[in-house]
Amino acid sequence: MILRKNVKIKEINSKTNLKIVHYLCKTGTIIGKKRISSDYSVPIIEFKDYTRIWMLSKELESI
Template structure:
């Protein structure tokens, strides 16, 4: 099991700012519930927020609390 699962994190910046809906997630806290491999073999984190919505985030876009 990955040690980063169930860690509480805060979304600090978004590099994919083309979608205005993503700006609603900025500075919110959530829990890492899993990982995902995207097209160029990068691993991203799946974050679940308090309202049970989920979003995948790059490692450089979050900070651990």
């Protein structure tokens, strides 16, 4: 995971909150990381409207 890297959300898990579906195929920038378990961390993505969400790495595509 590289900070300030541009990414695009390519897929969303079927159990995801419906508010996140709005960001499918949108481009954002990795600004940090979040630890979701003791062994796993995920990137935090910021969009142009300053909204921040975290996604699994397999759901992202590098630009």
